Amino acid sequence: MSRQTNDSELRWFIRRNLAVILFLVAASGGLYFLYQDFIAAEQRPFTVQEGGQSAESVDGLAPQIGEEGYVAVGNVGQQFVQSPGPLKIAIVVGHRASDAGAVCDDGLQEVMINESVAQRVLVELESEGLPVSLLSEFDARLNGFSSDLLVSLHSDSCTPLDPSFTGYKTTVNQSPQSPQLKACIEQNYAQQTGLPIHPTTITDDMIFYHAFNKVSAESPAILLEMGFMYNDRELLTTNSDAVVQGVVNGILCYLQSQS
Ligand SMILES: [Zn+2]
Structure with a gap:
């Protein structure tokens, strides 16, 4: 097969599948932005989240950047719920x-x-x-x-x-x-x-x-x-x-x- 034949076949293929190709590009872009937003949420200090539980209820100290304050969103509640220990x-x-x-x-x-x-x-x-x-x-x-x-x-x-x-x-x-x-x-x-x-x-x-x-x-x-x-x-x-x-x-x- 000649090079010309290949080029014309490619153009034909793109024209024929344009809708599918555009959909795949758009979907990939959307997934990429969603992923970026998810990463940002994980890195967000939980004290500034709306409706989130503040760490101050336990020890009165605000978390510092780079310390315990940066936690996965889903763990905020679990981390500070403490059950009463056995009698001492x-x-x-x-x-x-x-x-x-x-x-x-x-x-x-x-x-x-x-x-x-x-x-x-x-x-x-x-x-x-x-x-x-x-x-x-x-x-x-x-x-x-x-x-x-x-x-x-x-x-x-x-x-x-x-x-x-x-x-x-x-x-x-x-x-x-x-x-x-x-x-x-x-x-x-x-x-x-x-x-x-x-x-x-x-x-x-x-x-x-x-x-x-x-x-x-x-x-x-x-x-x-x-x-x-x-x-x-x-x-x-x-x-x-x-x-x-x-x-x-x-x-x-x-x-x-x-x-
Ligand atoms: Zn004595």
Whole structure:
């Protein structure tokens, strides 16, 4: 075939299919513009989209260019919807990893009593489906610690004192929820153990308890002196079921009051 024949055949083909060719060109152009618009939408900061959800509802900070603010349109809602986490319950084992605390003549140490009670409170709460973190006395995690509640367990002196030195007492931090936590712990602890409250032996160390200054101001925290190791020894050791149940019921009472 000659070149001339080819050219005339091509012109004939174009004339014959002009409508189809024009349609294909127009459609390609349209798709190209749609694609460009889609890319632009993906790169658009979501804070300026009409009807879009603003990131400020979460942390009050506007996103910066190049940071999290540039997200795919469809992900805006998902990224900032947060479900409430599980309850965070913390128990400080008084004196753990620090010192023995009060010590009796026969060698019984306060830290042993606190540890035993704390471990059994943990078991009881976990059996209710409530996970518990046990912390040491000067646990590094206490700094800025945020929890639904924190209970620090201690026991008082084993010095031989007259029988009037029997009973428990508490101090709390400044959280708005602390009065409720205090009421629940005191009421249930007294009910289970039969111990009286012993307010005259509340010391500055209890009022200005170091952990109160470390945990987050919103987290309620209570220090419970469970009893005197000399006069309440039997209750704190061989009969400690009542002690454990008093603490557990106090915690459950508080959680129920907040739900
Ligand atoms: Zn102590």
